[in-house]
Amino acid sequence: MSGNGSHRHPTLGAYFGVFVTLMALTALTVWAAFQHLGIWNTPVALSIAVTKALLVALIFMHLRYSPRLTAIAVAAAVAWLAILIVITVSDYLTRAWLPIYAR
Amino acid sequence: MADAAHALAGESPPELQHHFVDLEAQKEASSLGMWVFLVTEILFFGGMFTAYVVYRASYRAAFEGASNLLDIRLGAFNTAVLILSSLTMALAVWAASQGKKNRIVVFLSATILLGAVFLGVKVIEYSQKFEHHEVPGPHFVVPHGLPRQAEMFFSLYFCMTGLHALHMVVGIGLLSWLIARARRGDFTTRYNTPVEMVGLYWHFVDIVWIFLFPLLYLLGRHTL
Numbered sequence: 001m002s003g004n005g006s007h008r009h010p011t012l013g014a015y016f017g018v019f020v021t022l023m024a025l026t027a028l029t030v031w032a033a034f035q036h037l038g039i040w041n042t043p044v045a046l047s048i049a050v051t052k053a054l055l056v057a058l059i060f061m062h063l064r065y066s067p068r069l070t071a072i073a074v075a076a077a078v079a080w081l082a083i084l085i086v087i088t089v090s091d092y093l094t095r096a097w098l099p100i101y102a103r
Numbered sequence: 104m105a106d107a108a109h110a111l112a113g114e115s116p117p118e119l120q121h122h123f124v125d126l127e128a129q130k131e132a133s134s135l136g137m138w139v140f141l142v143t144e145i146l147f148f149g150g151m152f153t154a155y156v157v158y159r160a161s162y163r164a165a166f167e168g169a170s171n172l173l174d175i176r177l178g179a180f181n182t183a184v185l186i187l188s189s190l191t192m193a194l195a196v197w198a199a200s201q202g203k204k205n206r207i208v209v210f211l212s213a214t215i216l217l218g219a220v221f222l223g224v225k226v227i228e229y230s231q232k233f234e235h236h237e238v239p240g241p242h243f244v245v246p247h248g249l250p251r252q253a254e255m256f257f258s259l260y261f262c263m264t265g266l267h268a269l270h271m272v273v274g275i276g277l278l279s280w281l282i283a284r285a286r287r288g289d290f291t292t293r294y295n296t297p298v299e300m301v302g303l304y305w306h307f308v309d310i311v312w313i314f315l316f317p318l319l320y321l322l323g324r325h326t327l
Binding site for chain 2: 016
């Protein structure tokens with residue numbers, strides 16, 4: 001279970017690098033929000049947010065240096081969250097497509 | 104190596120619970136348990152994010168207009184504060200892995216301070232919402248020129264940021280507890296699991312805000 005080097009930790013340089021990147025991405029997302037990107041405003045904002053979340057999880061939370069089992073737990077969270085959102089939205093956003101009750 | 108020395112002496116380290124083989128196995132169990140807790144937290148917040156997605160898709164104009172009534176400068180400032188607090192938390196975990204008592208206390212205190220700044224800014228934002236009658240309920244006044252579903256946006260805004268702030272308050276409590284333990288000299292190079300586990304929690308709360316900030320503060324700015 002101990003697996004792939006659970007003792008390794010990121011260097012201090014990695015922490016400061018992630019911090020600077022997170023700050024830059026925050027500035028980027030604020031700038032991008034004011035641009036007229038049509039339908040792309042939200043995808044761009046979410047992509048930046050996911051990148052920031054990954055940086056925090058992988059480096060600050062040591063996920064990159066953790067056992068496989070931890071990664072499986074995180075993958076389970078992402079999978080169930082996707083099920084929750086995708087199935088709910090597939091109901092709500094398609095209701096208007098059918099000329100029946102439940103509006 | 105310290106474990107081996109204890110094993111040779113026929114005793115187990117005092118931090119080791121009797122049902123674990125060694126400190127490494129104990130730490131891995133703690134870590135996995137904490138991550139599983141965070142999985143439940145992701146799904147807990149996930150329910151609210153789902154509600155947000157559904158209502159935002161249904162009442163697009165109301166959500167974009169109401170979002171623009173939030174103070175983007177305070178929101179961006181708080182995002183920076185929280186990212187900085189994640190850095191100081193990571194540094195506290197690093198100091199704990201080196202067993203450096205004074206540095207642990209310094210970095211944990213800095214994290215608490217930044218968390219308090221975040222909550223202070225939140226108080227300013229909330230009080231502005233009360234003054235402008237933008238808090239859902241009997242005193243809510245539909246902002247000029249917006250559909251009445253703006254109230255739904257503010258309901259979600261207060262639920263999501265309120266629960267996030269509650270997590271911050273809990274986090275500050277945990278950090279205070281860690282400081283007391285660090286002062287007592289509980290954390291060494293061999294045993295520092297509590298610092299690392301609270302670190303995971305604090306970073307998770309940061310991640311929640313990383314999604315809340317664009318979804319609540321930025322969604323309608325391109326329409327301005």
